[in-house]
Amino acid sequence: MVEGRRNLEIREKYRAAAPHYDRAMRPLERLVLGRWRRLLAGQARGRVLEVACGTGVNLPYYLPEVDLTLVDLSPEMLGVAQGKAADLGLKVRAFEMDAARLEFPASSFDTVVSTLSTCTFTDPVATLKEMSRVCRPSGRVLLLEHGRSTSPLLSCVQDRYAAPWASRTGCRWNHDVLSLVRQAGMKPLSVRTSWWGIVCSVVAAPC
Numbered sequence: 001m002v003e004g005r006r007n008l009e010i011r012e013k014y015r016a017a018a019p020h021y022d023r024a025m026r027p028l029e030r031l032v033l034g035r036w037r038r039l040l041a042g043q044a045r046g047r048v049l050e051v052a053c054g055t056g057v058n059l060p061y062y063l064p065e066v067d068l069t070l071v072d073l074s075p076e077m078l079g080v081a082q083g084k085a086a087d088l089g090l091k092v093r094a095f096e097m098d099a100a101r102l103e104f105p106a107s108s109f110d111t112v113v114s115t116l117s118t119c120t121f122t123d124p125v126a127t128l129k130e131m132s133r134v135c136r137p138s139g140r141v142l143l144l145e146h147g148r149s150t151s152p153l154l155s156c157v158q159d160r161y162a163a164p165w166a167s168r169t170g171c172r173w174n175h176d177v178l179s180l181v182r183q184a185g186m187k188p189l190s191v192r193t194s195w196w197g198i199v200c201s202v203v204a205a206p207c
Helices: 002-041 075-088 124-134 152-169 177-183
Strands: 047-051 067-072 092-096 109-115 135-146 187-194 199-205
Touching: 002 075, 002 109, 002 135, 002 199, 047 124, 067 075, 075 092, 109 124, 124 135, 124 177, 135 177, 177 187, 177 199
Parallel strands: 047 067, 047 109, 067 092, 109 135
Antiparallel strands: 135 199, 187 199
């Protein structure tokens, strides 16, 4: 019941955000996130699933030969992503889907990608386990997330305002990303951080 209500709240927030999300995020993409997305998405190979694809900001960074499937909880965000894929000449499959209940058989994909989405999941560990389940044992899970800072001062501020920020935006900004990955049973193979640990890129082996 709680999870269903939470999903409805998230879907509504992103329905409202979809038309102007890219414009609002453009400065941050140019300053920080764009190069991180390029480095991460460029590692995707084979059959690729992007979970919580949003407006498709990662689409320009995938290699042209990947076989790409997109899923997102918000039909409005997914629609923007599909339009972007068409503009880029990319053939993608897109599904409205709850990341915590991926409707794919186990070991369906060579690479599973998710960026800036763990903060919105009702149960991030369970959702990461789902990503791991649909990834082949020899595959990789690629994550670009923001989370709890390694700076005591910044993490204190994040903790203090986490609840009101989450209520307003649907984003829980003080998760310990690496801890969540390990709790999901995945093995981090490569970890890069920036901005006092707030930005975290992880390449993980599925469990």
